[in-house]
Amino acid sequence: MHDLYFQVMKEQFEKSLETYPEFDVVAVWREVLQRTGGSYTRSLPAEKIRQLPLVIAEMQRGISRKRLCLYAQVQETLDQLKLRYRLAVVSDAQTAYAIPELRAVGLGEYFDPVIISGDYGYRKPDPRLFQKALDRLELLPGQAIFIGNDRYRDIFGAKQLGMKTVLFCNNPGMGRTEGAEPDYIIYQFSELPRAIEFLSGT
Numbered sequence: 001m002h003d004l005y006f007q008v009m010k011e012q013f014e015k016s017l018e019t020y021p022e023f024d025v026v027a028v029w030r031e032v033l034q035r036t037g038g039s040y041t042r043s044l045p046a047e048k049i050r051q052l053p054l055v056i057a058e059m060q061r062g063i064s065r066k067r068l069c070l071y072a073q074v075q076e077t078l079d080q081l082k083l084r085y086r087l088a089v090v091s092d093a094q095t096a097y098a099i100p101e102l103r104a105v106g107l108g109e110y111f112d113p114v115i116i117s118g119d120y121g122y123r124k125p126d127p128r129l130f131q132k133a134l135d136r137l138e139l140l141p142g143q144a145i146f147i148g149n150d151r152y153r154d155i156f157g158a159k160q161l162g163m164k165t166v167l168f169c170n171n172p173g174m175g176r177t178e179g180a181e182p183d184y185i186i187y188q189f190s191e192l193p194r195a196i197e198f199l200s201g202t
Helices: 002-015 025-036 039-043 046-064 074-082 095-104 127-137 151-159 189-200
Strands: 089-091 114-116 145-148 164-168 184-186
Touching (some): 002 025, 025 046, 039 046, 046 095, 074 189, 089 127, 095 114, 114 127, 127 151, 145 189, 184 189
Parallel strands (some): 089 114, 145 164
Protein backbone atom coordinates (compact mmCIF):
# COMPACT_ATOMS: atom_id res chain seq x y z
CA MET A 1 0.00 0.00 0.00
CA HIS A 2 2.86 2.39 0.89
CA ASP A 3 4.56 1.84 -2.47
CA LEU A 4 1.31 2.16 -4.39
CA TYR A 5 0.48 5.45 -2.65
CA PHE A 6 3.76 7.00 -3.79
CA GLN A 7 3.44 5.46 -7.24
CA VAL A 8 0.03 7.09 -7.75
CA MET A 9 1.40 10.39 -6.45
CA LYS A 10 4.29 10.14 -8.92
CA GLU A 11 1.81 9.47 -11.73
CA GLN A 12 -0.09 12.63 -10.80
CA PHE A 13 3.07 14.70 -11.02
CA GLU A 14 4.09 13.13 -14.32
CA LYS A 15 0.70 13.94 -15.88
CA SER A 16 0.77 17.55 -14.75
CA LEU A 17 1.60 20.28 -17.27
CA GLU A 18 2.17 22.84 -14.51
CA THR A 19 5.50 24.61 -13.89
CA TYR A 20 5.03 24.14 -10.14
CA PRO A 21 2.88 20.98 -9.93
CA GLU A 22 0.97 19.95 -6.82
CA PHE A 23 -0.64 16.62 -5.99
CA ASP A 24 -4.14 15.95 -4.68
CA VAL A 25 -3.97 13.60 -1.71
CA VAL A 26 -7.69 12.74 -1.83
CA ALA A 27 -7.40 11.83 -5.51
CA VAL A 28 -4.35 9.69 -4.68
CA TRP A 29 -6.30 7.71 -2.09
CA ARG A 30 -9.31 7.44 -4.41
CA GLU A 31 -7.09 5.84 -7.05
CA VAL A 32 -5.40 3.56 -4.49
CA LEU A 33 -8.82 2.35 -3.31
CA GLN A 34 -9.97 1.76 -6.87
CA ARG A 35 -6.91 -0.39 -7.57
CA THR A 36 -6.93 -2.34 -4.30
CA GLY A 37 -10.52 -2.26 -3.02
CA GLY A 38 -12.09 -5.66 -2.50
CA SER A 39 -15.69 -6.79 -2.61
CA TYR A 40 -16.42 -5.31 0.83
CA THR A 41 -15.22 -1.86 -0.18
CA ARG A 42 -17.17 -2.00 -3.43
CA SER A 43 -20.31 -3.02 -1.51
CA LEU A 44 -20.32 0.14 0.62
CA PRO A 45 -22.97 2.80 -0.07
CA ALA A 46 -21.92 5.22 -2.81
CA GLU A 47 -21.76 8.16 -0.39
CA LYS A 48 -19.39 6.29 1.93
CA ILE A 49 -17.19 5.30 -0.99
CA ARG A 50 -17.10 8.96 -2.06
CA GLN A 51 -16.10 10.14 1.43
CA LEU A 52 -13.62 7.36 2.19
CA PRO A 53 -10.55 8.88 0.41
CA LEU A 54 -10.96 12.13 2.39
CA VAL A 55 -11.35 10.25 5.69
CA ILE A 56 -8.21 8.20 4.97
CA ALA A 57 -6.25 11.34 4.03
CA GLU A 58 -7.27 13.08 7.27
CA MET A 59 -6.39 9.98 9.32
CA GLN A 60 -3.04 9.65 7.53
CA ARG A 61 -2.10 13.20 8.47
CA GLY A 62 -3.37 12.86 12.03
CA ILE A 63 -1.34 9.71 12.62
CA SER A 64 1.88 10.92 10.96
CA ARG A 65 2.19 14.54 12.07
CA LYS A 66 4.25 15.60 15.04
CA ARG A 67 2.85 17.69 17.88
CA LEU A 68 1.05 20.69 16.42
CA CYS A 69 1.48 24.07 18.09
CA LEU A 70 1.52 27.78 17.27
CA TYR A 71 4.53 30.06 17.20
CA ALA A 72 4.68 32.44 20.13
CA GLN A 73 2.34 35.46 19.98
CA VAL A 74 0.48 34.26 16.86
CA GLN A 75 -3.03 34.26 18.31
CA GLU A 76 -2.57 37.57 20.12
CA THR A 77 -1.25 39.17 16.94
CA LEU A 78 -4.09 37.79 14.83
CA ASP A 79 -6.64 39.03 17.37
CA GLN A 80 -5.17 42.51 16.93
CA LEU A 81 -5.04 42.36 13.13
CA LYS A 82 -8.54 40.90 12.76
CA LEU A 83 -10.00 44.11 14.15
CA ARG A 84 -8.63 46.15 11.21
CA TYR A 85 -7.96 43.83 8.30
CA ARG A 86 -9.39 40.91 6.35
CA LEU A 87 -7.09 37.91 6.66
CA ALA A 88 -6.56 35.14 4.12
CA VAL A 89 -4.30 32.11 3.69
CA VAL A 90 -2.42 30.98 0.58
CA SER A 91 -0.72 27.69 1.40
CA ASP A 92 1.14 24.87 -0.30
CA ALA A 93 -0.78 22.06 1.36
CA GLN A 94 -3.71 19.68 1.13
CA THR A 95 -7.16 20.78 2.29
CA ALA A 96 -7.53 17.46 4.12
CA TYR A 97 -4.52 18.50 6.21
CA ALA A 98 -4.65 22.29 6.41
CA ILE A 99 -8.27 22.93 7.40
CA PRO A 100 -8.35 20.43 10.31
CA GLU A 101 -4.97 21.74 11.52
CA LEU A 102 -6.11 25.37 11.44
CA ARG A 103 -9.12 24.35 13.51
CA ALA A 104 -7.00 22.23 15.87
CA VAL A 105 -4.85 25.22 16.86
CA GLY A 106 -7.83 27.58 17.13
CA LEU A 107 -7.23 29.59 13.94
CA GLY A 108 -10.04 28.28 11.76
CA GLU A 109 -12.19 31.41 12.14
CA TYR A 110 -9.50 33.98 11.42
CA PHE A 111 -9.06 33.46 7.68
CA ASP A 112 -11.40 33.76 4.70
CA PRO A 113 -10.56 32.75 2.07
CA VAL A 114 -8.19 29.83 2.59
CA ILE A 115 -6.50 29.02 -0.72
CA ILE A 116 -4.84 25.58 -0.72
CA SER A 117 -2.54 24.47 -3.54
CA GLY A 118 -3.76 20.86 -3.48
CA ASP A 119 -7.17 22.04 -4.70
CA TYR A 120 -5.72 23.52 -7.89
CA GLY A 121 -2.90 21.26 -9.07
CA TYR A 122 -0.16 23.88 -8.80
CA ARG A 123 1.74 25.46 -5.94
CA LYS A 124 3.56 28.66 -5.01
CA PRO A 125 5.26 30.64 -6.44
CA ASP A 126 2.65 30.31 -9.19
CA PRO A 127 0.97 33.73 -9.14
CA ARG A 128 -2.47 32.23 -9.83
CA LEU A 129 -2.74 31.08 -6.20
CA PHE A 130 -2.15 34.61 -4.91
CA GLN A 131 -4.55 35.99 -7.51
CA LYS A 132 -7.30 33.63 -6.33
CA ALA A 133 -7.02 35.09 -2.83
CA LEU A 134 -7.08 38.64 -4.21
CA ASP A 135 -10.14 37.85 -6.32
CA ARG A 136 -12.00 36.43 -3.33
CA LEU A 137 -11.05 39.47 -1.27
CA GLU A 138 -11.93 41.80 -4.18
CA LEU A 139 -8.57 43.54 -3.86
CA LEU A 140 -5.92 44.71 -6.30
CA PRO A 141 -2.35 43.47 -5.66
CA GLY A 142 -1.25 46.89 -4.43
CA GLN A 143 -3.97 46.82 -1.78
CA ALA A 144 -2.72 43.61 -0.14
CA ILE A 145 0.30 42.58 1.92
CA PHE A 146 1.52 39.00 1.83
CA ILE A 147 3.31 37.52 4.85
CA GLY A 148 5.39 34.39 4.32
CA ASN A 149 8.44 32.51 5.54
CA ASP A 150 9.96 31.38 2.26
CA ARG A 151 11.79 33.88 0.04
CA TYR A 152 11.12 32.06 -3.21
CA ARG A 153 7.69 30.48 -2.85
CA ASP A 154 6.14 33.26 -0.77
CA ILE A 155 8.00 36.50 -1.40
CA PHE A 156 8.90 35.98 -5.05
CA GLY A 157 5.47 34.53 -5.75
CA ALA A 158 3.55 37.46 -4.27
CA LYS A 159 5.84 40.10 -5.77
CA GLN A 160 5.20 38.76 -9.28
CA LEU A 161 1.73 40.28 -8.93
CA GLY A 162 2.93 43.50 -7.33
CA MET A 163 1.95 42.69 -3.75
CA LYS A 164 3.88 44.15 -0.84
CA THR A 165 5.59 41.46 1.20
CA VAL A 166 6.74 40.70 4.73
CA LEU A 167 9.20 37.88 5.39
CA PHE A 168 8.88 36.08 8.72
CA CYS A 169 12.51 35.10 9.04
CA ASN A 170 12.31 31.68 10.69
CA ASN A 171 12.92 29.68 7.51
CA PRO A 172 13.84 32.05 4.67
CA GLY A 173 14.31 29.29 2.08
CA MET A 174 17.29 28.61 -0.11
CA GLY A 175 16.10 30.30 -3.29
CA ARG A 176 17.70 33.74 -3.65
CA THR A 177 16.34 34.93 -6.99
CA GLU A 178 15.89 38.38 -8.41
CA GLY A 179 12.58 39.73 -7.21
CA ALA A 180 12.63 37.72 -3.97
CA GLU A 181 13.63 40.56 -1.66
CA PRO A 182 10.88 41.31 0.88
CA ASP A 183 9.67 44.82 1.61
CA TYR A 184 9.95 44.19 5.35
CA ILE A 185 11.50 41.47 7.54
CA ILE A 186 10.24 40.41 10.96
CA TYR A 187 11.72 37.94 13.44
CA GLN A 188 8.76 37.63 15.80
CA PHE A 189 5.03 37.63 15.08
CA SER A 190 4.50 40.51 17.48
CA GLU A 191 6.39 42.72 14.99
CA LEU A 192 3.79 42.12 12.27
CA PRO A 193 1.32 44.93 13.10
CA ARG A 194 4.15 47.45 12.94
CA ALA A 195 5.30 46.05 9.58
CA ILE A 196 1.78 46.31 8.15
CA GLU A 197 1.36 49.84 9.40
CA PHE A 198 4.68 50.82 7.81
CA LEU A 199 3.84 49.25 4.44
CA SER A 200 0.29 50.58 4.36
CA GLY A 201 1.39 54.07 5.37
CA THR A 202 -0.88 54.20 8.39
